[in-house]
Amino acid sequence: MSLALQTFSTVKDASAALQAAGARYLGGGTLVVRAANEGDVSLSSLVRVTDPSLSRIAVSGGKARLGASVTMAAVARHPELNALSPAARAVGGPAIRNMATVGGNLFAPAPYGDFTVALLALDAIVVTEDGEMPIETFLTGRNASRAVVTAVAFPLPAAESFRFRKVSRVKPKGVSVLSIAALLQRTSDGVVTSARIAFGCMADRPMRAKAAEKALLGCKLTSKEIAPALAAAGAGTSPITDPIASAWYRAEVLPVHLGRLLVG
């Protein structure tokens, strides 16, 4: 059996085709075409959708909606998505960014999925053809997910309230030792009133840093005041071990990099 590509104009039709055994959704190709090239014979058909709305970026009223087929390059160069640009640029080299999609990144296993770390901190809504769900819910169940993701939506952060940091061994393009995204609301004198922090590589998929978030409330972003948040950063994490770094190393440097993101 050869590998068959099936092209549909609607998500609905594609979704039906995806029910077949061995069918996988083709986004940018960086995950599934690679798997096929590497001899994953469990894959027998690739399903893609040409609906142009999947590639649309809509920004209005302080909210952004990114179609699932929007590429990292499209996010990175969009003038109204400046806050997200560092996270989009953190994915791959230029060619990968022209291919890798927002939808695909949601499924990328650690150490990949840096953009999803940002989406998690932004409390994005994942839109599928079956409806909408919070990104945390989506990530928890993503391995079993059969529904086609069509978009993600999130309130646009003010540039100064959103921070992103990816740590990699190889520059400028290397996969993550870890990545951190933080959405912080602060009073005019700098006191944190709300915090959403997400980590990459601290589990098999992006995760929230709830203990650190909580410890940050009421703090100013000084080395001294964030210390309890850094101490709590590792709570609930289960970092991956891979060729890039061990779980031990990731756990050790997580507070260091979180501290630099918050104070630096």
Added chain:
Amino acid sequence: MAIRRGRGVAAINYPTGMNLGGDPTQALVHSTPTGNFMVTLSSVDLGQGMKQIMAQICAETIGVPTDRVIVDTADTDTGPHCMGTFASRGTHRAGNAVIQAAKEARQVMLEVAAEELEVNASDLETDGQGNIRVKGAPQKSISIFDVALSAHFKRGRSISGRGMFLIPRSYPEKETGAMKPSTCYAHACTVAEVEVDDETGEVTVLNVKNVFEIGRALNPKMVEQQLVGGSWMGISHALYETTEPYYPNRDHGGTDFNQYLMPGPGDLAETEIIVLERPSSDGPFGAKGPGEMCANPQIPAVANAVFDAVGVRIDTLPITPERILRALKAQAAG
């Protein structure tokens, strides 16, 4: 947090050619009817530039410009035996074989020229531009083009030569290890300067100053290519590379260029290369093999620089941020 700076030095030597010898290489050289020269080999160009260097060696020996030499190599139906491209042997072994073959061809060429000019072959010299002239009387000359035509169609001479280079094999004496591993050695000294982040163990190599002694830089731009690339690989070996990151544990081996770590274009150290030339007694125009040794001295130089910066010794390669951080924590724990 502190970024701490340190520097380290290392000095090395490296044997040219297959250890203990016994690794022959042959070359054939012949002229075409219009005085171009074909070098026939079975040596392999891995990208280091073997073909170009053999062309220059042949050209220098025959006395023609390099663009009149064609290199036909790595076809076992046409090329004579070569042991292979490894052990920094290509330039040294194949170069010697090419010189020998080219000298033989040159001798025939001069003999034919001598007949045409009605002088003794020993009175002739080449001008390097494609002409043969009488020593001391350069107006009396003939082009190599005409000499080759004459050899082919008038005088029935084959302007050709055979070359073979073999360092006889040495067998180590069992109890003392007395042996002759190599006939010549290249040398290097590298000073590396690094910055170490003492909270993360991350190392930045700021600069490396490499001094290489390579016998003879046959083509300086190509020597530079190899030395710059080698210096990068040495740094890469020092800090990044392994197929088994948790050796001897066999798990988590990288399977792609994302997982197999090497410095990217944003990680480059400022690299200075200085070349010295002490010609070897048996190398082609004194050349030694710089291909392997140029990637060696950076490794200990970087290791020593890391110690200089943060006071911990990492005696296991690669010197990863994790190994440094563990050592720093052990140091702090006293």
Added chain:
Amino acid sequence: MELRKDYFADVRTDGLNEIGQPRPRLDSPGHVTGKTAYFADRNFPGMLHLKMVRSPHHHARIRSIDTSEAEKHPGVVKVLTARDVPHNVYTILILIQIGPEDETVLADGKVRWKGEAVVAVLAETERAAQEAAAKVKVDYEVLPAVFDMEEALKPGAPLVNEYHGQNYYLYDSGECRKVRFGDVEAGFAQADHILEQSYQSSPIEHAPTETTGCVVAPEGNDRFTCYTNTQAMFFTLDNASIILQMQGSKLHFVGGTVGGGFGGKVDVIVEPIAILAAKLTGRPVCFIYSREEEMQISSPRAAEKVVIKDGVMKDGRIVARKVTGYTDAGAYSRHSPYGAQKGAAHYPGPYTIPNVWIDTYCVYTNRTPSSAMRGFGVTIGDFALEVQMDKLARLIGMDPLELRFINAYRDGDMKAHRQPTEGAALIECMQEASRAANWPVAEKYMAMSSYRKGA
């Protein structure tokens, strides 16, 4: 780059016409236009794709192999096992009389490392070959494996390779290659300080951008042309001739344009089986390593352990050096016995030391066989030696560069392997490095020369 012509000008003739000139590379125009032909740029109609079924275990007995389902898979043309290979047990250095033959082309009864080739599948497409490979059933009895060299050398360790009978290569000199020079124990007794340190490395991949591979085409006259990126044409041809029990005149190898080697393409792994496949099917065959195979299946640079014990005087003279080197060969020899031996010749480094004792071992473990890589036998040794030099300098409170001047070899000095030093240039390299790096050393060192002893 700076060429410092003032050094050694007295022994060198400059001003040649072609040598020493930065002529443009004749291969570069092909590279920049994409026209340079690498082996995989040759495509033949009807070419078959070879995929290898590999061992999922580090060490296991093969109880049975069932290829029936794979053979029936659409697009499959041939499935090869050990019994198809005429001379299945081989070793590449047999060509220079370094045995024993200790490795199989396709596993026969046993696998000794995870990734070892067991069955070769040939199919019309790469995809069909992959699908069929997944249908090959191999029944394994998993055996205890050993990964650590020290463990492997202990009595009672699992035996990695029966062709050796013990977990180390047996040299004519015994369990290791030895160098003995002077009296190392007397040297230690005389020394002001003793420093013994251990160094370790991990396996390293060549990572050429072009993976190892070949394309074989039957010429129709009982000859086979093998387009290959081997680093050694006749070495590969002659080994293929032995493995295939085929006269060398039947083989025609074409190569010589290689996308990076670094020592990774001298193992003769892909060519023999691809030629055999072409012979048995009468079809062109390509066998090209995937990147994953290049990373984890092709031989890496060996992991090494180096233990150095030095006796040093307060004035910086090293009076005794004992080195024990261990090369992790993995499951099979390939070039590792040669590499370990090269290490023995290289120690004690570019220094003149009166009392030297070297032992280098080539050790077998259940991992990917290691082999040649840029500088093997020396690269890791230099790391160990030169870190050791730094430690010695700090131990006696001396500048590390000055310590090296004191001990540097010079013309005429006797090396530990009993060859007099010729053509030394270490001192001049260090002098130039001292200047370039602004790392000052005492004037007496700057006045030294490799030409003769003493200032």
Added chain:
Amino acid sequence: MAKVPVQFTLNGSEKAEFVESGTTLLNALRDKIGDTSPKGGCHQGTCGACSVIIDGELRLSCLTLAETCGGANIKTTAGLAEGGVLHPLQRAFLDGFATQCGFCTPGMIMAAKVLLDRTPNPSREDVVEALSGNVCRCTGYEPIIQAVLSAARANSQNVA
């Protein structure tokens, strides 16, 4: 095995071929069309040797299915020289001794071309970023970075 038609413009000329469904653009270019300038270094999207330009954007042909390129305008290094005259990037790689084994070169040149098309006067940082998806094992990258910078300078001099 199902064959499907693919049709696109390659370096200015129309190409139409039948390939097996699921064939990558890399394999279609190399095996069917005969343009072997894109190289298969990993088939994983991690080395950049297969880089081509599709409708003005740098893409990895090893991860792009040929069927998805219908009507596309594809450029490869093989089509870069016009009328036998090398492109300034090719010239710069040659003059700058920026090739060794040459296997990464076509991909590097594609990545650099996209950069210079959009950013005629790039900074070193721009060049580093543009080349970051392309692996070179021989050169240590510096000569390649210098070649791209030098091509940019040559271009701007020609324009001026």
